[in-house]
Amino acid sequence: MTGAAATRFRTRGGRYVAGPRLRLPAHRSSSAVLGGAYPFLATPPCDLGVPVGVEAFTGGLFCFDPWALYGAGELTNPNVLLAGVIGQGKSALAKSLALRSIAAGRAVYVPGDPKGEWAPVARAAGGTVVRLGPGLSTRLNPLDVAPGVDVHATRGRVLAAVAALTLRRELGAAEQGALDAALALTEEHDASPTIGSVVEALGAPDRAAAKADGLRVEDRVADGRDVTHGLRRLVRGDLAGLFDGRSTQNLDPHAPMVVLDLSGLGSDEDALALAMTCSAAWLEGALLATSAKRWVIYDEAWRLLRQVALVRRMQAQWKLSRAHGIANLMVLHRLSDLDAIGRQGSEARALAEGLLADCSTRVIYRQESDQLAGTATALGLTRAERDLLPLLPRGSGLWTMPARTHVVHHLLHPAELAVVDTDAAMREETDLGGGSR
Known part of the structure; x- marks a missing residue:
């Protein structure tokens, strides 16, 4: 290099060294502007799958499909954790994701609905609702096993x-x-x-x-x-007539959605855990022979984590998710729900933490301040991600995946509100943000 250009650089021992320090004024701008000016600062768009909402920092459309993202190498497994305090919209997200996935050719199964909230979703999708409870005629045999297994x-x-x-x-x-x-x-x-x-x-x-x-x-x-x-x-005993005989329900393996409604069991935690174990076994036996990719959604999962035997069974299904084309979705209120199953270091706690480790995608809605440290530790969040959690508005969540993080505002279509937003009756005005719980 010669001439005037050479005078811009200094050398030492034949190597270039830094020139005079630039003295430029500090510049501040919004993340949206900076993302356009410096695209390498923005997370690449997530455009594989069904629409979920708007990416908060870029304003772009955010889509999600665990099978497509797994196929693209973005995920190590298709399982998803969804957590958030009551009333922030995580239930509406789960339900709308189910409905939109069905429209994209996926199937959805809810092996236990303790509150009876998923039945309207199944009916709207043309699916099947199986109601279990004392006095009802439905009986499921958990020993019905799919062909082709031991x-x-x-x-x-x-x-x-x-x-x-x-x-x-x-x-x-x-x-x-x-x-x-x-x-x-x-x-x-x-x-x-x-x-x-x-x-x-x-x-x-x-x-x-x-x-x-x-x-x-x-x-x-x-x-x-x-x-x-x-x-x-x-x-x-108290569960007689539910699982002690031959199945009275012939399940259509091609149904777009199947919900096992356990709301008839009330608040009996033991009965719910037994029913979940038996009904999940029956559901597996009826459906694992199909090749359709399907969501298996565990709503109110905090109630299930108290039963070690049930967590062990859930873990086995998590491990087999890729082999069976299943994406498990576990819905919690907060990560401290894990404390209900056992103390730190116990086998029971290790099983529950294993479920989290086998979820490549974590969707975290707003968390209370006293939950931040535990949530960040359990999920390996950065300081910036942790500090964002108590600030998230209703309907917005932090989506973390192995190589990317997004803040997404979930959008509901007006036609979905009556089906997925179980909290609508509590509000005077209806918005298009996230729905219930």
Whole structure:
């Protein structure tokens, strides 16, 4: 370089060194203006999937579809966590995302609706609502298993999970053996066994099978006595008539949406957990044989996290999400809901935290100030992301993915409001922002 251009640089030892420091006045501007002037400062647009709303910093359209983003390498798994305090719009987001995904060819399944809020959504989408509760005629057999899987092992896991819930503890080795033997005996006589028939087999085990295991019949009966009492609740206890016989509902695997309405069970947490375990097993058995990509939505998930056996079953489904084309959506109020399942460092807490780790997409609506530290730690948020949470207006959420972060204002179409916004009756004016909870 020669001439006047060379005078702009100084060299030392043949290498260029910095010239005089520039003295420019500070400049401030809005993020929208800076994003246009310096596009490398703005997050790339997320335009794969169904429309969700407007990206707050760029004003552009924000879209989302976990399968498309996974295929593009943006996500490591299709599972989603949605959290936010009551009244900020997370329920409306979940419901509108379900409706819009159905329009795009996806299916939606809600394996447990404790408050009965998803039934109108299913009806609006032309889906199916299965209502469960005392006095109703619907009966589901959780031992109905999809073809192509290990039938005996799958049924055994369902029975063990149900028994663990009723006993409020894990099964011992002897109890597992007694339950497995009872199931095998039942399957010899019936290709479609029920929980009722398994309970009968626990009380009258096969003598030859017990002898082959080096046990007397009396020993096998004793081994399974507590399990018998636990499963009895579904046969002659408060949940009798729901899961103790053959299924009365033939599910259309091509239905765009299926909701299991559990609002008839009231506020009984134990009954809800048992019903969720049984109904989810039945739903899997009825639907896993299909190849359609589908959302599985766990609303009010904070109520489920209190049951270790149910969390373990949810974790297994999370791990298999990619194999079955499933995107799980877990809806919480706040991350401190995890405290309900166990203390820090316990196996139960580790299971719940594993669910969070297996959610590539985290959508966080406004959090109270006392929740910020725990939320940031659990989700690995930056300081800027953490400080934003208590400032988010209603209907706006922080969307974090492995390589991108967006602040999105969810927009509802007026035609959706009556279906997805369960909080509309509490407000005098209707806006197009996020809806209920």
